[in-house]
Amino acid sequence: MKQSQLLAVTLRESPGDAEAASHRLLLRAGYIRQLAAGIYTYLPLGRIVLRKLEQMIREEMDRSGAQEVLLPAIQPAELWQESGRYEMYGRELIRLQDRHKRDFVLGPTHEEVITDLVRSEIGSYRQLPVILYQIQTKFRDERRPRSGLLRGREFLMKDAYSFAIDEATMQQSYKIMYDAYHHIFERCGLDFRAVEADAGSIGGQGNTHEFMVMTDAGEDTIAVCSYCGYAANLEKAESAASSFIPVSIRNEADEKVLSAEAAAFPTMMDIPATDSATGVIGITEETDSTDHVQPEKVHTPGLRTIAQLTEALSITPDRIIKTVIFLVDSQPIAVLIRGDEEINEIKVRNYLQVDELVMADADTVQRVTGAPVGFAGPYALASTELVCLADYSILALKDAIAGGNEEDYHYLHVNVQRDLVLRHIGDFRNVRAGDSCPRCQDGHIHFQRGIEVGHVFQLGDKYSAAMNATYTDSSGQDQPIQMGCYGIGVSRLVAAIVEQHHDEQGICWPASIAPYQVHLIPVSVRDEQQMSTALELYKKLTDAHCEVLLDDRNERAGVKFKDSDLIGIPIRLVIGKGAAAGEVEYVERSTGIRELLTTEQAIRCILTAAIIE
Amino acid sequence: MKQSQLLAVTLRESPGDAEAASHRLLLRAGYIRQLAAGIYTYLPLGRIVLRKLEQMIREEMDRSGAQEVLLPAIQPAELWQESGRYEMYGRELIRLQDRHKRDFVLGPTHEEVITDLVRSEIGSYRQLPVILYQIQTKFRDERRPRSGLLRGREFLMKDAYSFAIDEATMQQSYKIMYDAYHHIFERCGLDFRAVEADAGSIGGQGNTHEFMVMTDAGEDTIAVCSYCGYAANLEKAESAASSFIPVSIRNEADEKVLSAEAAAFPTMMDIPATDSATGVIGITEETDSTDHVQPEKVHTPGLRTIAQLTEALSITPDRIIKTVIFLVDSQPIAVLIRGDEEINEIKVRNYLQVDELVMADADTVQRVTGAPVGFAGPYALASTELVCLADYSILALKDAIAGGNEEDYHYLHVNVQRDLVLRHIGDFRNVRAGDSCPRCQDGHIHFQRGIEVGHVFQLGDKYSAAMNATYTDSSGQDQPIQMGCYGIGVSRLVAAIVEQHHDEQGICWPASIAPYQVHLIPVSVRDEQQMSTALELYKKLTDAHCEVLLDDRNERAGVKFKDSDLIGIPIRLVIGKGAAAGEVEYVERSTGIRELLTTEQAIRCILTAAIIE
Missing domain, CATH: 3.90.960.10 (YbaK/aminoacyl-tRNA synthetase-associated domain)
Structure with missing residues (x-):
């Protein structure tokens, strides 16, 4: 892609209300724009990152045996009345009426819709277990949307639902999803941990874990025992x-x-x-x-x-x-x-x-x-x-x-x-730093901050019982289906990655979800030698299926470097005066390491690096 | 994929109100389910087809130089008031309020949002032309949703918008999109034509064409001159x-x-x-x-x-x-x-x-x-x-x-x-069959039926003038941006393809968007020879990146064949008694052509066929 044609306007200043680094940098680097509070447009760079994440999540879901579906955003209110959540969900649930005055909601989550689907599609134990997932826009009218993509009112989510004949099989599905989540967050290059959590309004009596990206910018407090590894959301963390x-x-x-x-x-x-x-x-x-x-x-x-x-x-x-x-x-x-x-x-x-x-x-x-x-x-x-x-x-x-x-x-x-x-x-108190660990009794609790990017729940029969979703077992008896549900905030994950991967100058994307792998920067586009070298590199790299952004804008070198730092592409090749001698500067964005290489060395270096998949 | 694990329940009967073949067959074959009038869930098979279409459209858009974005579904009412469409759009526009009683709409289309984006991102003629597109769920509260995916209230759309400095450049973008649409519909294996059309409420005074999939099930009437090729929607077709x-x-x-x-x-x-x-x-x-x-x-x-x-x-x-x-x-x-x-x-x-x-x-x-x-x-x-x-x-x-x-x-x-x-x-009349052609005067008009799957518009400055989206030209003067907009009904396209590709028994997918390329059917899963042949074929084909569905269900052969006809995978390999002699039956779904082949021949035949991309 040639940068002169890319709609990616960088901003020198960020809006005053952007406190979180991810919010500030994603705005400044031209990845997102706000349309209304908690409602964002993804510009081309942001769309690429979001799409790479979607694709990675889809791969891991498919690998785990989950099947992709697509459920409607508009859901009949009747289903929510049936599950008992229509009133309970409160003002976060966006309600609307169609032209015939029938009540609907905009899906903040899809337990009701999928339970309704499954109760009509699944009749026999032979059809179970099954795990269904979708990657879809969700709507929640948050009281206080904030921090850009971290807490929005319209956001992209991967939600999955498992259906099993009994608790043991439900737990197997839970484990499969739990493991898939580990793979996903590892591929995102994140420092994260799974912590015990409260099930909240989604309900269910079984296990539930939150996947937390560890960062001071997180709005969740996690209680951690440094001795035995116990970790729980403060909301949930037990007192000893x-x-x-x-x-x-x-x-x-x-x-x-x-x-x-x-x-x-x-x-x-x-x-x-x-x-x-x-x-x-x-x-x-x-x-x-x-x-x-x-x-x-x-x-x-x-x-x-x-x-x-x-x-x-x-x-x-x-x-x-x-x-x-x-x-x-x-x-x-x-x-x-x-x-x-x-x-x-x-x-x-x-x-x-x-x-x-x-x-x-x-x-x-x-x-x-x-x-x-x-x-x-x-x-x-x-x-x-x-x-x-x-x-x-x-x-x-x-x-x-x-x-x-x-x-x-x-x-x-x-x-x-x-x-x-x-x-x-x-136990009705918040645990405090220094408390004895409720598990091992030997360690003590300390606090860390985190961003919740995933949540896995064992729902049991909470929805299947309320909505009469049963299967017929091998002896011909009706039994409630045992459910689990599993969410990843895809757009929030973009922000969480930025929180862990940035510096003062801008974003430092992990290669796995960077919008491009290489940023080619001819120092002066009016220098024929530099531009021909740049175009040659561009052709060779893109021919080798490497994702390259070529900064062919007629701008000062300082402006280009500042923009490049902001945008955060993992490898930068600077084509300057050395171009005449066949040399370019190879810069690693995350470490700042620089090296003078010949163009051949640079190409070899890029194409053999693990980042090109 | 093993069919025993696939959530794809086929129905012997279709709901009484399903008149269109695509509606009936997509329901019966387990691709979609209705949640509410005009609101559908995509089951795993349906999701795969939809995703393949999305991907094909994305490839053609990217190839044409358009850049993908993602705009919010929830849009501030103010933008629609600014463009003048808030009242005009009528009851198809779904309106809602957030918890602060601020008015929003659910996007039926995105001219307002993208014009708002572009007026803040684009300042100079140097940033133009640019074409932005997205693939996104749209919402229209149709008075009479019908025919399954053909006219829904929540549906997937590809919408693109072009921005240019003048009419000539706008027309170049229009031509680029017009050509891309031809490529897309050709890749879908469709018999279609671009016809002159009315701009409707989207407005604009310039050219507008609809891409019509020719089928008797279409709800549009197209006036065609068999002599000169003139074709126009009846709404628009001129009298001579x-x-x-x-x-x-x-x-x-x-x-x-x-x-x-x-x-x-x-x-x-x-x-x-x-x-x-x-x-x-x-x-x-x-x-x-x-x-x-x-x-x-x-x-x-x-x-x-x-x-x-x-x-x-x-x-x-x-x-x-x-x-x-x-x-x-x-x-x-x-x-x-x-x-x-x-x-x-x-x-x-x-x-x-x-x-x-x-x-x-x-x-x-x-x-x-x-x-x-x-x-x-x-x-x-x-x-x-x-x-x-x-x-x-x-x-x-x-x-x-x-x-x-x-x-x-x-x-x-x-x-x-x-x-x-x-x-x-x-000219205030509907043209009639037999009328003189308004263009060539030599030919006569006849009627055909079609499904509108795409629509391209030259908007000119309709939105940019109303919303003050200007750029600065090379002499420093502000000028209104010249816009075009381009839509494809992605979910409707799924149905349109089925309308042209089915027979009495079920769907006959073109290979380009079939959910799987090969349907492997062992006649009896209890026959060890048949199952081991089937599993060996399954492994060899999937290892070669062929998309295979293996019907490993313990069902009667008749049930399996009926389901296979319904689902419509292009090639069927039947592993029956011949398995002992290393023979399988190769069946082409669309033509019904059958042939006995050795397993090696079958594999070669499949892997060398043009259908595996």
Whole structure:
């Protein structure tokens, strides 16, 4: 391709709101342009990169035995009502009506459509297992689209769905996809890792892993144990619960406590007033003989925050029981956690098996606690009908401070085991750097940042049961199909690669997805010798199926080099004054290594390099 | 691919509403499934065919020098308001709002988005010409989606746009695309022709051609001259006007009359009360001495239709002046045409340069003509302010019957030249089979049916002027960019190919886009000799990069052959009892030719055939 004909306008400046390096560089180097918030056009260079990625993903999917399909973007609302996600998906789901006022959605994902397809196409166990995939534009009306291709409202996705007769076969498909994902991200030249993750609104009770590209620009926090290799999204990362549980109750209640996290708690209506179901421990029955000081209600005027309390009372925040009121489907619930910890709302949501959790408004707090915001406490609450979740972190507290449920009052000397009846105990906190590893107990957690580029889920029968997708087994019985689903954000992957492959001057593409392999730059297009050498190289290389961009623009050398750095083609051949002597400069974009070579050497060097496939 | 693993369920019956052969066969053979009206899923076989077509189109586009981009499906409404098409496009345009209540549309086409892109990326004449294309899903809320992939609401399209400094360069780009389209449709193995067409709502005053796949199943009618090769969509096909114009006025008024068709008539407001502008002929000034009978108003109770009149008065319909009242932006207009002719509404719209034309309701007819529907006539009308368009076909009438503009009355003995003042004369009729060719005058028109699979337009500055897309010329002046646009309905093309390549038993794919080249069918998978021969052939052929489908299903031979006929792979190798003797049956799907070959011969035959690319 001759650059004078290529629509690839480079920009000296990037828009002020482009913070992520990938966003900035893809704009400046002429790969993408914004049409509206989170909606981008791919210019020719961007289209080539996207297409190479698509092709690589397609190859790996085909190699794994998955079959490509193409599902519609416009989906009947009925299917989403059937699966129960029509309301639940919220405002990210773009809804529309056709001219006959029939309701449709623009597909943000395709579980419903593919389950609908499979329930009519698959009848017998002999047709299973099967894995179907597509590479297709998806639509999600993100509340805050940002960072260019990293979080868009219209984006390219590879989504795959597996169908199997039972859990074991589902797990085999899961493994096949998991491995294929490793191959794909390796071919992209990425430093990545698969981390345990939360299934989110897509659901399913089985395993789920996110594939994270490690970079400080990532918006996900990953908790990693440097000792055993445990890695999980912060949303999901488990606390080493046992380290919080007092020895006094550990032996007896250990298993119960640990299993509380996975307690079945399908709806708010199921709460028993008093019982001894899984996850409910009557801690009041345990008393600690070392502590006889009774709770005392004290006047704490204006002390509403942890910071105010710690300062006024000269205590550390780990002596405070923080009580936070949330709303679940407009019903209030309380979460108790130690003052120095953060609530992990996803853990709360998963425990309650609900999809939405919002902070309660001031009126609700007043109504529920009898006090304005800042004075909620567990002491009176725990005996009411209000669902109250206690994080492991408070279990060991014996001389704690807690809200008084009365304006300007707190309790001192709260002994959790002695004073509180806790029905729902579990892991509701964000792990912190330095925590013990929940797996090996030997290592400690540290944090890394990452970009989620892939996600694999074991869905089980979540969709097949709701939508009645069954097969007939060998004995003639109907059984729900066991599903998995597997996504790669293709356009996001472009950005993630740039995040890991760039420098101050521009992009440094891995050869596997670079738009061109060689950038030929005659220093002066008015120099006949240089241009004839350049054209000869161009012909020889393109004849050998090498992808070459020839900068034949009548621009200053400095402009050309700056553009070349921005665009990021792996190898640059500079044809300057040495052309008369048959010499060109060979430059490796990622390392900056330069060498003077004869044109023959340069050609040999390029054509024998592993980058030409 | 082993067929036992392929998700390709064939159907013995097709849905009752599937009339077109392509619709029926693509469903039955397991290529597509309907999700909603006009919205289809591509199953694995369908996806392969679609992908092969995409790839072929991409190759030809790239070869022509066009550059691939990818534009968003979601487009800001503002751009459509800027071009003036937001309202005009009507209910086919799918509108939606994002969570911030901002208006968007789902792209049915991309003139606005690409013009917006180019006006910001292109500044100088040095950047031109450029041709950009994309292969992308389009959305049109068709009033009556039908015939499977032939007219869908969500469909795959290749759209290209050219940008040039002037009309001559625009025409060069047009020619390049026109030629590329020929190559594409030739590679698809199609019998097609490029026909002159109407630009429709996409607009532009220049040339436009439709690429029509000739088949009786087509919904377009094409007028063809068998003598000179003239071919045009019925919507556009010109009348050989001069054959209708009386000799008495031809010499003097010929040029004026013929140019009337292209008369500028931008708005209804421009009508001069009396003048001699182009296209306005004061026919009253001509008198014919042979005819002295004056018009006579006669009682014609209940004779409202041409059929009733001809029967009651014992005349042929070519003696009647039909007067039809339409509404344009709620203003009435009248069109006069001979009773045996049909009005071509597109010609009327183009003459008036308006986008919508609807039949007037009964109230309007009563108000405008003073009579109920069935009695409208030109006699009194022509002297009013009402715009009245006269088709060439009435010009020669001398003893005609016309409505009386009074209930139950008609005029007899109307002499058009003597009695009517016609300000707007033109070609407003559908051509008819047997008409003289408007080009060569020697040949005659006949009709063929076709499917429009491609359309090329010279847009000129229609969008660039409206959206201020300019470039700076070599003298520093801003000039509007001259545009062209070029579409191929990729998914429709799949169906069009099937329409031309099928028989009673199923599809007969041309090798260039067949999902597989060879269908290997062991008659009995339980016969070890047959299976080992089949697997050996499978290995040898796939190793040689031949695309092979192996029917390893444990089904009766009859079922397999029926499915194979349906699916339509070009070559079938049947491995039956002859396998023991090293023989297989080689069957060509399209011709039915069968031959017994040794396995070596079969392999050689397949690998040396032109079909393996």
